Amino acid sequence: MQHYTSLNDIQDLSAIIEKAIQLKKNPFQYNDIGKNKTLIMLFFNASLRTRLSTERAAKNLGMEVSVLNISNAWNMEFEDGTVMNLNTSEHIKEAAEVVSQYGDIIAVRAFPTLTDKAKDTSELIINSFKKYATVPIVNMESATDHPLQALADGITLEEQKSEKKPKVVLSWAPHPKALPHSVANGFVHLMNKMDVNFVITHPSGYELDPNITKNAQVVYNQEEAFKDADFVYTKNWSSFSDYGKVLQSDADWMITQKKLGKAKFMHCLPIRRNVVAEDAVLDGNNSLVIEQANNRTYAAQVVLKELLTQLK
Amino acid sequence: MQHYTSLNDIQDLSAIIEKAIQLKKNPFQYNDIGKNKTLIMLFFNASLRTRLSTERAAKNLGMEVSVLNISNAWNMEFEDGTVMNLNTSEHIKEAAEVVSQYGDIIAVRAFPTLTDKAKDTSELIINSFKKYATVPIVNMESATDHPLQALADGITLEEQKSEKKPKVVLSWAPHPKALPHSVANGFVHLMNKMDVNFVITHPSGYELDPNITKNAQVVYNQEEAFKDADFVYTKNWSSFSDYGKVLQSDADWMITQKKLGKAKFMHCLPIRRNVVAEDAVLDGNNSLVIEQANNRTYAAQVVLKELLTQLK
Amino acid sequence: MQHYTSLNDIQDLSAIIEKAIQLKKNPFQYNDIGKNKTLIMLFFNASLRTRLSTERAAKNLGMEVSVLNISNAWNMEFEDGTVMNLNTSEHIKEAAEVVSQYGDIIAVRAFPTLTDKAKDTSELIINSFKKYATVPIVNMESATDHPLQALADGITLEEQKSEKKPKVVLSWAPHPKALPHSVANGFVHLMNKMDVNFVITHPSGYELDPNITKNAQVVYNQEEAFKDADFVYTKNWSSFSDYGKVLQSDADWMITQKKLGKAKFMHCLPIRRNVVAEDAVLDGNNSLVIEQANNRTYAAQVVLKELLTQLK
Numbered sequence: 001m002q003h004y005t006s007l008n009d010i011q012d013l014s015a016i017i018e019k020a021i022q023l024k025k026n027p028f029q030y031n032d033i034g035k036n037k038t039l040i041m042l043f044f045n046a047s048l049r050t051r052l053s054t055e056r057a058a059k060n061l062g063m064e065v066s067v068l069n070i071s072n073a074w075n076m077e078f079e080d081g082t083v084m085n086l087n088t089s090e091h092i093k094e095a096a097e098v099v100s101q102y103g104d105i106i107a108v109r110a111f112p113t114l115t116d117k118a119k120d121t122s123e124l125i126i127n128s129f130k131k132y133a134t135v136p137i138v139n140m141e142s143a144t145d146h147p148l149q150a151l152a153d154g155i156t157l158e159e160q161k162s163e164k165k166p167k168v169v170l171s172w173a174p175h176p177k178a179l180p181h182s183v184a185n186g187f188v189h190l191m192n193k194m195d196v197n198f199v200i201t202h203p204s205g206y207e208l209d210p211n212i213t214k215n216a217q218v219v220y221n222q223e224e225a226f227k228d229a230d231f232v233y234t235k236n237w238s239s240f241s242d243y244g245k246v247l248q249s250d251a252d253w254m255i256t257q258k259k260l261g262k263a264k265f266m267h268c269l270p271i272r273r274n275v276v277a278e279d280a281v282l283d284g285n286n287s288l289v290i291e292q293a294n295n296r297t298y299a300a301q302v303v304l305k306e307l308l309t310q311l312k
Numbered sequence: 313m314q315h316y317t318s319l320n321d322i323q324d325l326s327a328i329i330e331k332a333i334q335l336k337k338n339p340f341q342y343n344d345i346g347k348n349k350t351l352i353m354l355f356f357n358a359s360l361r362t363r364l365s366t367e368r369a370a371k372n373l374g375m376e377v378s379v380l381n382i383s384n385a386w387n388m389e390f391e392d393g394t395v396m397n398l399n400t401s402e403h404i405k406e407a408a409e410v411v412s413q414y415g416d417i418i419a420v421r422a423f424p425t426l427t428d429k430a431k432d433t434s435e436l437i438i439n440s441f442k443k444y445a446t447v448p449i450v451n452m453e454s455a456t457d458h459p460l461q462a463l464a465d466g467i468t469l470e471e472q473k474s475e476k477k478p479k480v481v482l483s484w485a486p487h488p489k490a491l492p493h494s495v496a497n498g499f500v501h502l503m504n505k506m507d508v509n510f511v512i513t514h515p516s517g518y519e520l521d522p523n524i525t526k527n528a529q530v531v532y533n534q535e536e537a538f539k540d541a542d543f544v545y546t547k548n549w550s551s552f553s554d555y556g557k558v559l560q561s562d563a564d565w566m567i568t569q570k571k572l573g574k575a576k577f578m579h580c581l582p583i584r585r586n587v588v589a590e591d592a593v594l595d596g597n598n599s600l601v602i603e604q605a606n607n608r609t610y611a612a613q614v615v616l617k618e619l620l621t622q623l624k
Numbered sequence: 625m626q627h628y629t630s631l632n633d634i635q636d637l638s639a640i641i642e643k644a645i646q647l648k649k650n651p652f653q654y655n656d657i658g659k660n661k662t663l664i665m666l667f668f669n670a671s672l673r674t675r676l677s678t679e680r681a682a683k684n685l686g687m688e689v690s691v692l693n694i695s696n697a698w699n700m701e702f703e704d705g706t707v708m709n710l711n712t713s714e715h716i717k718e719a720a721e722v723v724s725q726y727g728d729i730i731a732v733r734a735f736p737t738l739t740d741k742a743k744d745t746s747e748l749i750i751n752s753f754k755k756y757a758t759v760p761i762v763n764m765e766s767a768t769d770h771p772l773q774a775l776a777d778g779i780t781l782e783e784q785k786s787e788k789k790p791k792v793v794l795s796w797a798p799h800p801k802a803l804p805h806s807v808a809n810g811f812v813h814l815m816n817k818m819d820v821n822f823v824i825t826h827p828s829g830y831e832l833d834p835n836i837t838k839n840a841q842v843v844y845n846q847e848e849a850f851k852d853a854d855f856v857y858t859k860n861w862s863s864f865s866d867y868g869k870v871l872q873s874d875a876d877w878m879i880t881q882k883k884l885g886k887a888k889f890m891h892c893l894p895i896r897r898n899v900v901a902e903d904a905v906l907d908g909n910n911s912l913v914i915e916q917a918n919n920r921t922y923a924a925q926v927v928l929k930e931l932l933t934q935l936k
Contacts, residue, residue: 028348036652038680048385048407052378052414056350059376064683066676069384072693073672074894083898085800090894093906095672098893098917102676176397269410270386270402274395282405293410340660360697360719364690364726368662371688381696488709581722582698582714586707594717605722 001310004303005126005139007147007189016151017158020295020302024155027060027301033308034063040103041067041140044110044125049269049293050140050148054107057300061308066103078124092125096132105136105307112143112180114244120144121209136307138300141182144209149268150186151299154194156292157231160264165195166230169263171222172202173276174250175236183268184237185212192216201225205247209240222253229263231288234277257281264288313622316615317438317451319459319501328463329470332607332614336467339372339613345620346375352415353379353452356422356437361581361605362452362460366419369612373620378415390436404437408444417448417619424455424492426556432456433521448619450612453494456521461580462498463611466506468604469543472576477507478542481575483534484514485588486562487548495580496549497524504528513537517559521552534565541575543600546589569593576600625934628927629750629763631771631813640775641782644919644926648779651684651925657932658687664727665691665764668734668749673893673917674764674772678731681924685932690727702748716749720756729760729931736767736804738868744768745833760931762924765806768833773892774810775923778818780916781855784888789819790854793887795846796826797900798874799860807892808861809836816840825849829871833864846877853887855912858901881905888912 001009010016023029039058041051051067058065070076076095077088084091099106108129112120120143129137139147157168170187185208191198192214200208200218207218219225226232234255239245255265255277265277265287273279281287313321322328335341351370353363363379370377382388388407389400396403411418420441424432438454451459469480482499497520503510504526512520512530519530531537538544546567551557567577567589577589577599585591593599625633634640647653663682665675675691682689694700700719701712708715723730732753736744744767753761763771781792794811809832815822816838824832824842831842843849850856858879863869879889879901889901889911897903905911 031348036655036684038683040676043384046385048380048402049410049414051380051385052352052411055378056376056414059350060348064680066679068672068675072667073670073675077897081898081903084896085899089896090672091897091906093897094893094895094913094917097914098673099676101914101918102673102680102921269406271406272396272401273389273403273405274393275397279393282403289406290409290413293406294413297414343660355696358697360692360714361722361726363692363697364664364723367690368688368726371662372660581718583718584708584713585701585715585717586705587709591705594715601718602721602725605718606725609726 001306003130003137004147004307005130005137005142006145007150007186007193013154013193016302017154020155020298021159023301024298027297030305031060031062033305034058034061037104037308037311038064038066038102039105039107039304040099041065041107042070042109043068044070047109047140049296050109053296054140054148054300057297058304060301061304063304078128092128093132096129097134100134103135104311105138105304106133107138107140109140110142112182114178114180114238117243138303143180144182144185146182146186148296148299148303149183150190151303152292152295153187153233153266154190155295155299156266156288157194160288161230163230165197167197167199167228168231168233169225169229170200170233170235171225171255172206172253173234173236173255174253175272175276178238178244178246179236181208181237181240184208184235187233188212188216199225203250203253205239205242206237207240208237223259226259226261226263231266232260232263233266235268236276254278255281257284260286266292269293313618315442315449316459316619317442317449317454318457319462319498319505325466325505328614329466332467332610333471335613336610339609342617343372343374345617346370346373349416349620349623350376350378350414351417351419351616352411353377353419354382354421355380356382359421359452361608362421365608366452366460366612369609370616372613373616375616390440404440405444408441409446412446415447416623417450417616418445419450419452421452422454424494426490426492426550429555450615455492456494456497458494458498460608460611460615461495462502463615464604464607465499465545465578466502467607467611468578468600469506472600473542475542477509479509479511479540480543480545481537481541482512482545482547483537483567484518484565485546485548485567486565487584487588490550490556490558491548493520493549493552496520496547499545500524500528511537515562515565517551517554518549519552520549535571538571538573538575543578544572544575545578547580548588566590567593569596572598578604581605625930627754627761628771628931629754629761629766630769631774631810631817637778637817640926641778644779644922645783647925648922651921654929655684655686657929658682658685661728661932661935662688662690662726663729663731663928664723665689665731666733667693671733671764673920674733677920678764678772678924681921682928684925685928687928702752716752717756720753721758724758727759728935729762729928730757731762731764733764734766736806738802738804738862741867762927767804768806768809770806770810772920772923772927773807774814775927776916776919777811777857777890778814779919779923780890780912781818784912785854787854789821791821791823791852792855792857793849793853794824794857794859795849795879796830796877797858797860797879798877799896799900802862802868802870803860805832805861805864808832808859811857812836812840823849827874827877829863829866830861831864832861847883850883850885850887855890856884856887857890859892860900878902879905881908884910890916893917
């Protein structure tokens with residue numbers, strides 16, 4: 001694994017999930033593998049879980065950590081050949097190569113514009129870091145993907161499943177603001193690699209990028225989709241075809257305990273209560289959201305450990 | 313001590329002050345008690361002393377520290393049962409439980425609204441953290457209290473007093489902006505636990521919460537209150553009865569060297585020079601403000617040490 | 625070395641550069657010299673390189689590091705005797721002395737106003753820290769100087785020069801915004817201490833502070849100045865005489881590969897591509913900008929090591 005910018009960077013997902021579960025039993029068992037190594041975490045956007053869990057993961061491995069909000073540095077330019085006489089004062093070419101000299105691994109969070117579909121789909125920012133940095137890049141959520149979340153979700157599913165091949169539903173849910181597709185996309189990538197019966201459900205118009213969903217089964221009737229589900233992974237996203245738009249409020253798509261039945265409830269957090277899911281779901285015994293967040297640490301830790309091993 | 317959100321969490325104040333004074337002699341004597349433990353510091357508001365001293369205290373004990381300004385994460389909801397379709401995107405129920413998984417102790421700073429008396433008086437934010445977190449909570453200044461400051465002040469008084477039972481005056485002083493009551497309240501809590509002759513002085517209308525001051529002596533004439541004082545603890549606060557209001561400018565309440573006489577001058581900092589106290593007071597030999605700030609480290613360190621001891 | 629606020633704080637520049645080059649070979653060779661010591665980094669302004677390289681340097685020496693953006697603390701007052709009833713709530717007198725108690729070395733970044741020439745030239749902020757702090761102060765770029773950059777540039781020149789006495793040109797270049805003189809001034813200080821043939825070139829009106837340039841040679845024709853140059857150090861700065869003004873756009877002063885010829889190209893970064901220098905310069909083999917940034921770590925590390933040695 002040279003970088004970790006997508007779940008596809010993992011060759012053997014089951015083996016990595018198993019390693020993460022072993023790490024979780026004693027998070028400090030490799031606490032000198034990161035000695036004299038530095039993780040630099042660069043944030044273009046807000047973060048709670050990703051920031052705290054990734055920092056913790058790195059320190060559990062004995063790494064030093066520097067956290068920088070890009071808003072405290074310089075506006076960055078990502079286009080080639082630009083005459084930089086406007087709002088950007090530092091080109092990614094210099095930034096990525098320079099920062100590579102201060103750290104051994106660089107983790108980056110950069111959300112999509114949700115207005116420029118071509119730029120977002122091309123993953124300009126995270127790919128520019130990969131191109132110009134000279135050290136491994138970790139994706140802490142990019143324009144179209146969130147592979148640390150996906151790996152944590154894989155760990156959670158592995159720990160929680162009681163069927164050999166569970167039925168997993170990815171359900172869209174309402175939200176007042178336009179949100180990225182990255183968590184949903186990351187979860188689709190995960191589903192493609194796990195032995196599950198996978199169904200996606202959302203209102204018409206909220207189809208995800210067909211290059212990502214490929215031949216995943218889509219059921220437009222939420223109730224039908226939820227039938228016999230073992231896990232319901234819930235997430236809002238804005239329209240992909242009518243890019244970045246909130247098409248309607250669809251309050252009846254909110255997840256209720258009644259809809260859920262015996263299925264386990266998953267969500268990446270933060271979650272808007274009584275909009276995305278009702279209190280009863282989040283406060284009930286079927287909710288896995290706290291455990292998913294817990295597994296963020298071990299997902300990050302297993303990824304950093306793999307990258308550190310290959311640095312040596 | 314399960315949490316440290318008020319001076320009342322300390323069972324034996326004299327013993328804790330004594331431990332802090334011992335720690336100060338060699339701050340590194342317990343530098344592996346915090347090994348593999350993480351302090352997460354969450355700031356809803358500005359901080360200089362609290363942030364740097366608490367971070368130093370934790371590291372003196374061998375802890376790892378993560379510092380997060382909530383403005384770099386998500387707007388947090390504290391009310392129960394809300395339909396979260398407005399400005400808040402993460403509920404404290406999830407936030408507190410999730411963050412508890414990334415750290416072993418959580419420290420929180422959250423100032424009052426000064427507009428919603430009921431919310432502030434109920435200590436909604438810090439109490440929500442106590443309720444939903446699964447690890448100890450440290451109060452780095454909440455709506456109505458500042459117990460790390462109070463403990464540092466207790467250490468300073470213990471170190472500086474020459475009388476067995478000194479006379480200590482808490483004096484209101486003018487300030488251009490509406491300020492919280494937390495430092496004054498915390499100091500009143502401290503006075504209730506120390507063997508002192510305690511007097512509060514302020515203009516009429518600035519009475520503190522009677523549930524906190526209880527039967528403390530209030531003298532409305534500052535000159536009279538200062539007579540034979542050993543220590544004058546100065547602080548501005550806004551009105552409690554006319555909640556959060558600045559009633560008048562009262563420039564004649566500023567602390568001068570002449571008023572102070574031989575009394576030692578105390579203030580929590582930051583202080584507006586020549587508004588709250590004149591330069592001569594702060595630059596004179598009777599000022600203890602720098603030593604109070606120094607003791608913030610040892611107050612935090614003794615608290616963290618107590619909490620760590622009980623984690624094991 | 626009591627503080628490091630100017631290159632003049634270094635007694636023997638060659639010896640320090642040699643030590644830095646030795647540190648670079650094994651950055652962890654003194655990794656316990658900073659044990660139980662804390663570097664506090666205070667930022668009044670944006671930073672990428674300075675922040676990450678100085679933090680890394682301190683940690684390479686085994687120090688703990690606290691990073692604080694002053695915007696997350698209190699507005700600071702630097703004038704003596706002010707009645708602080710306006711926008712500032714903490715005086716440097718308290719701030720510097722208090723912070724000295726939480727750290728063993730304080731590093732400060734504070735850019736000039738570019739509107740108040742007297743204040744900037746007097747170095748009010750960094751000099752106030754020197755005056756009131758009780759620990760060593762490191763200048764991470766002040767109103768008129770950037771000595772960590774200058775030292776890194778000295779290391780780079782020493783590593784890269786092939787002539788015993790190279791010709792070094794400091795060239796002004798265009799920029800859309802008004803920039804400080806600090807990097808240019810710092811480089812002039814460096815040139816005064818190295819065995820070089822030094823020439824400054826800029827359009828008329830952009831003369832640097834004559835108290836700094838002294839009798840340095842100024843050539844107003846860029847092409848003539850560049851003749852037979854071994855190194856071209858490029859930087860924009862605003863006018864000093866017409867203080868803080870951008871006089872004209874002067875696009876023809878941009879550095880091109882053709883102008884540069886065989887000379888090595890230097891710049892402190894961040895750099896606006898195709899405004900200050902064309903892509904071909906930065907992407908070409910003669911650019912030293914990445915290596916200059918790399919040497920920021922070792923410049924900071926050698927300075928911190930010197931200061932730590934004298935603390936003991």
